[in-house]
Amino acid sequence: KAGVTQTPRYLIKTRGQQVTLSCSPISGHRSVSWYQQTPGQGLQFLFEYFSETQRNKGNFPGRFSGRQFSNSRSEMNVSTLELGDSALYLCASSSDTGVGEKLFFGSGTQLSVL
């Protein structure tokens, strides 16, 4: 089985721009969640989608949004980029069987905002 695929691997943007990151979960997984990782704040939960619906949301501003498609692929969007948005963005998928979910993470998208 192929793992979680995130594209692009690296991205450089300037302040004020917007960016869209993509995540393809493991086949059969319906839950996709997104995390932001920075040296200062560590790994922080952004949001989770299940069957095209946002099921959980972290404490991030509205500039961060996401969506999930019928094939479970997910995208996250960050609008009006700020320098502080520079981070490794990680996507994770799970089969969501309901018993202490095991998440499978992708390698992430490294976003640099200049």
Added chain:
Amino acid sequence: LAKTTQPISMDSYEGQEVNITCSHNNIATNDYITWYQQFPSQGPRFIIQGYKTKVTNEVASLFIPADRKSSTLSLPRVSLSDTAVYYCLVVLAGGGGNKLTFGTGTQLKVEL
């Protein structure tokens, strides 16, 4: 969800057994204890999960005392490739979706 506390860093040598202890005093009845490993510029990787007593897989063992207020991840005979950050998490079993709270983790450094 229960907050976890674990050492910020640990050093070891190749071939030694490494034990990383995690404290989770406020763990709830339906919570599982889960450990992830992360290498630089990669996503975390699931290592092991348990509810009580002892769990063992091909990578590690997880020891959980009866009161479940702490747990110990045991890595047998570590090698240089085990150098990574190890995260202890308390995960709610079933319902509520997947929303993991990662702490600062333990940076394990293995030397020759």
